[in-house]
Amino acid sequence: MNKHRTLLKHHKLSLTAVRLGVLEALDAQPHSSVEEIFAVVKDKIVTTSKQAIYNNLNTLVKHGIIREIKPKGEPSRYETRVGDNHHHLICRECHMIVDTDCFSGAPCLEPMDDHGFNVDEAEILFWGICPSCQNNTNKEGSKDE
Amino acid sequence: MNKHRTLLKHHKLSLTAVRLGVLEALDAQPHSSVEEIFAVVKDKIVTTSKQAIYNNLNTLVKHGIIREIKPKGEPSRYETRVGDNHHHLICRECHMIVDTDCFSGAPCLEPMDDHGFNVDEAEILFWGICPSCQNNTNKEGSKDE
DNA sequence: CCAAAATATTGATTTTGTCAAAATTTTTAT
DNA sequence: ATAAAAATTTTGACAAAATCAATATTTTGG
Ligand SMILES: [Mn+2]
Ligand SMILES: [Mn+2]
Ligand SMILES: [Zn+2]
Ligand SMILES: [Zn+2]
Numbered sequence: 255m256n257k258h259r260t261l262l263k264h265h266k267l268s269l270t271a272v273r274l275g276v277l278e279a280l281d282a283q284p285h286s287s288v289e290e291i292f293a294v295v296k297d298k299i300v301t302t303s304k305q306a307i308y309n310n311l312n313t314l315v316k317h318g319i320i321r322e323i324k325p326k327g328e329p330s331r332y333e334t335r336v337g338d339n340h341h342h343l344i345c346r347e348c349h350m351i352v353d354t355d356c357f358s359g360a361p362c363l364e365p366m367d368d369h370g371f372n373v374d375e376a377e378i379l380f381w382g383i384c385p386s387c388q389n390n391t392n393k394e395g396s397k398d399e
Numbered sequence: 400m401n402k403h404r405t406l407l408k409h410h411k412l413s414l415t416a417v418r419l420g421v422l423e424a425l426d427a428q429p430h431s432s433v434e435e436i437f438a439v440v441k442d443k444i445v446t447t448s449k450q451a452i453y454n455n456l457n458t459l460v461k462h463g464i465i466r467e468i469k470p471k472g473e474p475s476r477y478e479t480r481v482g483d484n485h486h487h488l489i490c491r492e493c494h495m496i497v498d499t500d501c502f503s504g505a506p507c508l509e510p511m512d513d514h515g516f517n518v519d520e521a522e523i524l525f526w527g528i529c530p531s532c533q534n535n536t537n538k539e540g541s542k543d544e
Numbered sequence: 545c546c547a548a549a550a551t552a553t554t555g556a557t558t559t560t561g562t563c564a565a566a567a568t569t570t571t572t573a574t
Numbered sequence: 575a576t577a578a579a580a581a582t583t584t585t586g587a588c589a590a591a592a593t594c595a596a597t598a599t600t601t602t603g604g
Contacts, residue, residue: 288560343516376524
């Protein structure tokens with residue numbers, strides 16, 4: 255995958271094995287957690303460390319190359335889909351995350367009253383139960399976690 | 400404040416000093432953190448513990464009596480304003496949080512594509528710079544954190 | 545007032561993530 | 575291609591936020 259090399263060059267970021275591994279892992283599995291990314295990268299680069307994953311994710315976020323999502327009470331997730339201000343559905347049971355586009359009608363960046371804030375991002379999380387968990391609940395009766 | 404006693408009774412929750420203290424603290428200062436609530440409650444009930452604050456906040460959230468907000472990279476905030484699906488502006492610099500009403504036009508609970516999810520909450524965080532921090536930045540030049 | 549249930553207190557533990565220093569790799573400039 | 579400089583990686587210690595668990599205390603309902 256050469257687009258990552260080009261992208262990193264554009265941002266004057268070093269082109270390292272771990273960094274490329276992180277980007278590939280995220281392309282393959284959007285909304286991954288640090289643990290998940292680490293597992294994938296470790297498969298290719300056995301000597302890698304969790305700290306290197308953290309470092310790279312933070313650097314990539316700072317440069318706007320990836321985006322961080324941090325749902326209440328869960329570790330951060332990351333994705334390479336940036337710059338389109340899309341939003342997320344998250345399942346209260348299995349914590350699965352899926353993309354959903356921005357409303358076409360509603361201007362996300364314009365709250366009813368902005369109180370003088372200079373708003374640059376509208377982060378929207380739709381909380382609910384995913385189709386699969388809806389089924390499970392129906393079949394197994396009332397069951398927690 | 401007797402409305403809190405009534406409210407707790409409705410939910411069959413014990414009426415304890417700490418619990419009432421938490422609700423009063425939150426009424427007085429919406430979007431407070433555990434630390435802030437603890438400080439306020441401790442002022443009245445010197446023997447209280449942080450764990451009691453955590454316990455109570457969790458219980459109150461479960462019962463829908465208060466609401467939890469958890470912005471990326473910050474401790475949770477709590478508020479007694481519930482049930483109106485309002486949203487929040489948060490300052491990237493000073494982390495101040497202010498309320499903003501739901502769009503009137505856009506139906507918050509209806510994402511463009513719900514992917515079969517049973518959505519019950521739309522959590523919207525508007526990120527930006529608050530008026531006060533805009534001033535500081537202008538006056539002090541480019542300054543970080 | 546008394547027993548049962550709920551809550552509070554205390555201290556240990558977990559999870560997620562940062563910090564810091566030395567070792568290695570990558571880049572930049574001869 | 576090579577050497578110095580810069581960036582990244584590795585390792586281990588550390589920190590913040592929150593939960594868990596056991597015992598003590600308070601609250602409730604009778
Ligand atoms: Mn996404
Ligand atoms: Mn609010
Ligand atoms: Zn699910
Ligand atoms: Zn501010």
